Amino acid sequence: MKVATHNLRCTECGAVISGDAVNSIFRCPDCNGLYDVIYPWSPNGSTAISNDNLPNASALRWLWQERRTSTLPVDQSGVWRFRDLLPIVENPENIVTLREGNTPLYEMPRCAKAVGLDWLLAKHQGMNPTGSFKDTGMTAALSVAADRKFEWVACASTGNTSAAMAAYAARAGLRCIVFIPEGKIAWGKLSQSMDYGAFTVQLKTDFDGCVRILTDLVTRFPIYLLNSVNPYRLEGQKTPAFEILEQLDWQVPDHIIVPGGNLANSSALGKGFIEMHRLGLISRIPKVSIIQAEGANPLYRWFIDENRVMRPVKADTRATAIRIGNPASWRKAANVIDALGGWCEQVSEQEIALAKAQIGAEGIGCEPASAVTFAGLKKLVALGKVNREERTVLILTGHTLKDSQYTIDYHRGELLTDTEKAQIGEADQARHTALRKPPIVLEADSNVVLHALESHMKMTQHV
Numbered sequence: 001m002k003v004a005t006h007n008l009r010c011t012e013c014g015a016v017i018s019g020d021a022v023n024s025i026f027r028c029p030d031c032n033g034l035y036d037v038i039y040p041w042s043p044n045g046s047t048a049i050s051n052d053n054l055p056n057a058s059a060l061r062w063l064w065q066e067r068r069t070s071t072l073p074v075d076q077s078g079v080w081r082f083r084d085l086l087p088i089v090e091n092p093e094n095i096v097t098l099r100e101g102n103t104p105l106y107e108m109p110r111c112a113k114a115v116g117l118d119w120l121l122a123k124h125q126g127m128n129p130t131g132s133f134k135d136t137g138m139t140a141a142l143s144v145a146a147d148r149k150f151e152w153v154a155c156a157s158t159g160n161t162s163a164a165m166a167a168y169a170a171r172a173g174l175r176c177i178v179f180i181p182e183g184k185i186a187w188g189k190l191s192q193s194m195d196y197g198a199f200t201v202q203l204k205t206d207f208d209g210c211v212r213i214l215t216d217l218v219t220r221f222p223i224y225l226l227n228s229v230n231p232y233r234l235e236g237q238k239t240p241a242f243e244i245l246e247q248l249d250w251q252v253p254d255h256i257i258v259p260g261g262n263l264a265n266s267s268a269l270g271k272g273f274i275e276m277h278r279l280g281l282i283s284r285i286p287k288v289s290i291i292q293a294e295g296a297n298p299l300y301r302w303f304i305d306e307n308r309v310m311r312p313v314k315a316d317t318r319a320t321a322i323r324i325g326n327p328a329s330w331r332k333a334a335n336v337i338d339a340l341g342g343w344c345e346q347v348s349e350q351e352i353a354l355a356k357a358q359i360g361a362e363g364i365g366c367e368p369a370s371a372v373t374f375a376g377l378k379k380l381v382a383l384g385k386v387n388r389e390e391r392t393v394l395i396l397t398g399h400t401l402k403d404s405q406y407t408i409d410y411h412r413g414e415l416l417t418d419t420e421k422a423q424i425g426e427a428d429q430a431r432h433t434a435l436r437k438p439p440i441v442l443e444a445d446s447n448v449v450l451h452a453l454e455s456h457m458k459m460t461q462h463v
Ligand code: F0G
Pocket: 132, 134, 156, 157, 158, 159, 160, 161, 162, 228, 259, 260, 261, 262, 263, 264, 265, 266, 321, 322, 367, 369, 370, 397, 398
């Protein structure tokens, strides 16, 4: 394993600093910009090297494949298996892993058909140890915290980052404090941070308010910030891009569709694809499109604004994971859309609910924030931004069990208000009716059950 050979570059003013020179809020002291981790092979890096001295693409592919058969924890991790492209930890013994990554890439034939595509896959990042994509970023940044001998780590979260941080901190024996907006996250996620032993603080504010308090705290207390402004998080979160390519036998897909909240994940995946391209691992880069919920859509507003001004919004959506109005990494995400030729869309609460039920009916399932990808894909197809033969991959970011209350409310018909229901068009109305499977209560009598089964068969068709 190579020791750390990286720098940090400000994404706004381009200033380059060494990794250990960064301040506690991970922002450039001159322009307040966020940093990217750069390596000798990073495109346009001041430390750029000639093509002749880049790591060898075929050797990397072979090595990453070989490590799959190893019993070493770092080789079994779907993040650290690619450690050649994230040399961020000085002492490899400080790596904290729960064998994250190695998530499945599922075919989605029914969803593909529903949207009129020949081919549709879903990379299910909800199949990580704590049930979300955050584990891939957390193993990276928390290992850096352990490497730099921090005792305390902290994050503000809509629930998944906090669950991941609490688990990895517990594994590493670090102490952690979690800030979550009171009453605005799914219970399963709150239970995780308690289960893993975090000091959990429910602040009487929203996610954006939690970020404000935490940003102040880290300047007054020696605590390592693990929100996605920490650029090491993104180094872990870029590795699903490597996995997707491996899983597709290095055939590049055309389009990747990602949910957008604080807007770090889209940029992390984009960074992964760009680095693979620079290293000659792939010959072209897929488009990356970002989908937001209508009630938490600052990037969408920026995208359609002819002056391209970012204006924070007061966020509100039942997809609580992405209930974010002032996304920290919006500039990075905007750069990825522009550089890779992607698109930005917004989707309504009704569209999210339907998309989630359709993904569930594939036997895959995901949390509401992940379902925006499929809801958004429908819009991109309708707009002609995705063609029938385009090879598209949805990034499903969280497990369906993360927010089971949402699912139960949906199937019982209690999720949407009457006004929201009335706004659903006829075709989608029929889809909802076919997909909704509310539980029924029966007497414990097999005749009664048989009768109920027969009338259920008459009334429903298989979707
Ligand atoms: N999907 C899920 C399930 C998430 O938890 C998040 C973010 C996103 C998508 C959006 O990713 O912020 O990188 O654009 N959750 C954060 C959290 C904010 O605290 O767990 P993003």
